[in-house]
Amino acid sequence: MREQIVALEELGQMLSPDSVERSNDIQEISKFCSKFIDDLEHEKAYHQPKPLKELLNYDPAKTESILEILSELKSDMMSNGLNPASGGHLGYIPGGGIHMGALGDYLAAVSNQYAGISFGGPGAVKIENELIRWMNSLIGYPSTSLGNLASGGSTANLIAFVTAREAREIHSREYEKQCIYLTHQVHHCVHKAIRICGLKEAQTRFIDVDSQFRMDVNTLELQIQKDIKEGLTPFMIVASIGTTDTGSVDPVNDIATIAEKYKIWFHIDAAYGGFFILSQIQNEDGTFVKNLFKGVERSDSFVIDPHKGLFLSYGLGAVLIKDVASMYKAHYYKAAYMQDTLNSQDELSPADLSVELTKHFRGMRLWLPLKHYGIHPFQSLLDEKILLCRYFYAEIQKLGFTVGPYPELSVCIYRYVPQDGNANYFNEKLLQEVLRIGKIFISSTSIDGVFWLRLAVLSFRTHLKEIDQLLVILNEAKTKALTDTLTKDNN
Numbered sequence: 001m002r003e004q005i006v007a008l009e010e011l012g013q014m015l016s017p018d019s020v021e022r023s024n025d026i027q028e029i030s031k032f033c034s035k036f037i038d039d040l041e042h043e044k045a046y047h048q049p050k051p052l053k054e055l056l057n058y059d060p061a062k063t064e065s066i067l068e069i070l071s072e073l074k075s076d077m078m079s080n081g082l083n084p085a086s087g088g089h090l091g092y093i094p095g096g097g098i099h100m101g102a103l104g105d106y107l108a109a110v111s112n113q114y115a116g117i118s119f120g121g122p123g124a125v126k127i128e129n130e131l132i133r134w135m136n137s138l139i140g141y142p143s144t145s146l147g148n149l150a151s152g153g154s155t156a157n158l159i160a161f162v163t164a165r166e167a168r169e170i171h172s173r174e175y176e177k178q179c180i181y182l183t184h185q186v187h188h189c190v191h192k193a194i195r196i197c198g199l200k201e202a203q204t205r206f207i208d209v210d211s212q213f214r215m216d217v218n219t220l221e222l223q224i225q226k227d228i229k230e231g232l233t234p235f236m237i238v239a240s241i242g243t244t245d246t247g248s249v250d251p252v253n254d255i256a257t258i259a260e261k262y263k264i265w266f267h268i269d270a271a272y273g274g275f276f277i278l279s280q281i282q283n284e285d286g287t288f289v290k291n292l293f294k295g296v297e298r299s300d301s302f303v304i305d306p307h308k309g310l311f312l313s314y315g316l317g318a319v320l321i322k323d324v325a326s327m328y329k330a331h332y333y334k335a336a337y338m339q340d341t342l343n344s345q346d347e348l349s350p351a352d353l354s355v356e357l358t359k360h361f362r363g364m365r366l367w368l369p370l371k372h373y374g375i376h377p378f379q380s381l382l383d384e385k386i387l388l389c390r391y392f393y394a395e396i397q398k399l400g401f402t403v404g405p406y407p408e409l410s411v412c413i414y415r416y417v418p419q420d421g422n423a424n425y426f427n428e429k430l431l432q433e434v435l436r437i438g439k440i441f442i443s444s445t446s447i448d449g450v451f452w453l454r455l456a457v458l459s460f461r462t463h464l465k466e467i468d469q470l471l472v473i474l475n476e477a478k479t480k481a482l483t484d485t486l487t488k489d490n491n
């Protein structure tokens with residue numbers, strides 16, 4: 001028996017490399033990553049998707065060297081489709097991938113700290129809760145508030161809705177009387193979360209938006225009064241700070257007044273725009289970008305994505321909850337008699353405030369860069385993104401394009417309207433041409449049947465150079481499309 005055990009130990013020894021092997025492994029990966037980052041400037045932001053050659057035929061019994069594996073990844077994964085690490089990623093809502101964040105993940109993974117329960121990982125839990133308290137302080141929530149570091153904005157919104165449902169003690173037979181107020185511009189994960197948390201039978205009220213796609217508070221209040229009159233229960237308002245389509249910011253302070261007046265749970269989805277609260281930019285009329293956040297402290301729950309606004313790699317969103325007791329009530333898993341220990345406990349455990357138990361110690365990827373660099377470089381880059389978007393907004397008009405509303409944050413929409421022909425089709429062709437070239441990646445949206453091109457500036461690697469490149473590409477694509485149309489008409 002002992003011999004057999006020793007033999008098995010030896011066979012598995014490969015998984016515990018010695019310091020020389022570890023150092024070799026790290027060097028190979030580190031060299032590869034270094035080249036990947038250095039090459040980004042010359043690489044495309046988008047490759048037309050191609051068939052996967054190397055990644056097919058996975059055989060778990062086979063072994064390969066790290067160099068072989070890296071070369072497969074390079075061809076099939078990293079040069080295929082969208083390259084989210086590229087500064088040329090100007091579509092959807094770009095993410096990040098700052099290097100120090102990746103090193104934080106490495107630290108978290110090597111130490112494998114248990115960030116689920118305070119008892120098991122007091123340090124890790126403290127770090128995550130401190131980060132949440134920092135974000136709470138940014139938006140003006142009291143120090144007794146807490147929240148959770150989730151995998152992203154979708155999970156964060158879901159946790160908030162489950163908390164709201166529990167806080168209001170809504171029973172299933174009352175679901176269809178509950179009214180949820182939002183606009184057509186909310187992120188689709190809001191609808192998904194409403195369905196997953198069981199509230200799909202609730203009444204969703206789509207409130208009109210103004211010319212800048214922001215919730216109209218007069219319509220909101222009228223709808224609430226109408227619902228009350230009909231015996232329904234106004235349950236929750238979902239506002240956005242930075243809609244995905246146009247980056248619009250709902251008038252949160254006015255909405256808060258209504259939410260307070262009618263005692264409605266007020267949720268803000270600021271997954272994209274939340275960290276612009278750090279902005280120092282002053283507008284031409286003397287106001288500041290951060291004024292858009294006036295009243296956020298009056299909300300009940302708030303979602304903010306560090307993997308967007310703080311340029312981290314994918315996998316970190318945060319939900320902030322003002323009244324943590326309702327969050328605990330919705331998510332704790334210990335017996336109810338443990339509830340009394342709430343106040344005596346030094347730190348609440350993430351496992352009691354979310355659906356997860358064992359989880360990635362995702363806080364470390366935020367903790368390490370913040371501790372090391374401080375907040376100022378993040379702040380500068382956020383302000384740069386705002387100005388880059390404004391710069392584009394001005395320059396694209398000089399090329400004859402039509403634009404949507406003036407960008408409140410770092411997203412804008414634009415399109416070219418040719419004198420003849422179908423403008424939607426024309427802009428689809430422009431988009432295809434930009435993607436065919438691939439140097440810059442952009443995306444589009446449709447609002448009330450109108451096809452718009454979108455610019456979303458949020459990658460820490462996007463600078464003037466990439467915006468200028470896009471302007472040149474769009475101008476050439478426009479000329480080409482116009483000429484194509486002319487030649488077609490002549491034939």
Ligand SMILES: *Cc1c(COP(=O)(O)O)cnc(C)c1O
Nearest residue numbers: 093152153154187189271272317
């Ligand atoms: C990105 C985004 C989400 C979804 O967040 P994920 O991190 O992708 O899950 C939700 N709301 C808004 C406004 C977003 O921009």
